[in-house]
Amino acid sequence: MNQTGRIIQALERAGYQATPNRRLVAQLVAATGGHFTAADLLERGRLERVNIGRATVFRALDLLTDLRVVERLDLPSGSHAYVVCDPDEHHHHLVCSSCGHSEDVADGELARLVDEIGRRHGYQIEAHRLELFGLCPACATAATAAAGGATAATGEETVH
Amino acid sequence: MNQTGRIIQALERAGYQATPNRRLVAQLVAATGGHFTAADLLERGRLERVNIGRATVFRALDLLTDLRVVERLDLPSGSHAYVVCDPDEHHHHLVCSSCGHSEDVADGELARLVDEIGRRHGYQIEAHRLELFGLCPACATAATAAAGGATAATGEETVH
DNA sequence: TTATATGCAAACGCTTTGCATCACG
DNA sequence: CGTGATGCAAAGCGTTTGCATATAA
DSSP, rough: OOOHHHHHHHHHTTTOOOHHHHHHHHHHHOOBBBBBHHHHHHHHHTTTOOOOOOOHHHHHHHHHHTSEEEEEEEOTTEEEEEOOOTTOOOOEEEEEEETEEEEEETTTTTHHHHHHHHHTTTTTTEEEEEEEEEEOOOHHHHHHHHHHHHSTTTTTOOOO | OHHHHHHHHHHHHTTTOHHHHHHHHHHHHTTBBOOOOOHHHHHHHHHTOOOOOOHHHHHHHHHHHHTTSSEEEOOOOOOOOEEETTTTSSSEEEEEETOBBEEEOOOOTTHHHHHHHHHHHHOEEEEEEEEEEEHHHHHHHHHHHHHHSSSSSTOOOOOO
């Protein structure tokens, strides 16, 4: 099943109606390779000439956040963005600081490290969050090429 | 030297004036064991009957953030708060979800883990951030006592 | 027919900005 | 004097809410 389908399914499984508006949000969200804001969705909806209210988008995103289908991210700039992600396992995010592309990273060894830190400080850890920012393979290549200067097309940006 | 002094010194070293207002902010910030918001400082200033403008507080916090004397934290709730911290080395934050107390955590092994994740995903990592939330020793003890029920005074909160 | 979902616009909280004034170097 | 700092109030931005309407179970 595609991602849009998975999101809609998550809604239904949780007992919410898969209304046309929510399907639209699912679709817009799924079409995103990276992070996005509520305003982005609104804007894209507007471009496609679909009528959807600001509040509806926010409410849909809240829902999807509860269902862990999307997660709210804090960018280094301090602003917020959403990313689609895997609802089924604890993970963290790797975010491209150039194109915004995001992918899930398994918790892996981090759990052990977190435990250790908790023990060392006498804290009873309840939650932890790791966020990684950097250039994704495509953007890193583009950046190198641009720096090398020889082959790079100018002004191009790598966008997922 | 005390923390207020250290903050003021950091301002001066960076070529900023240590004005009365900025000293006040330094003092308010240093008096905080945990995280705080601009509004908190404003409120405490008001209680002490000192006249300081909203904008001034925000501007001072911006400055201190640049100097890495404070850091802006994203709480699980999605809201922002500041914490005082060590400007001199890369670290992360351990925050008590009950009393808000915060302490620095050395990066330690995390650097290695971050490298590895970057390599595995082909990302050129530029920055990473780890945030840990849980009960500090005092609050954990209080919580346990309250749960046990026998000895705990009711309604008390542990505040640093 | 009852619960849910939606749109709109107003309210909100937090933060920034414009601008005149003030203090320091 | 000139640059930097401040206060105030207004503007800005992202998000939430109240409420009447519309839609689905």
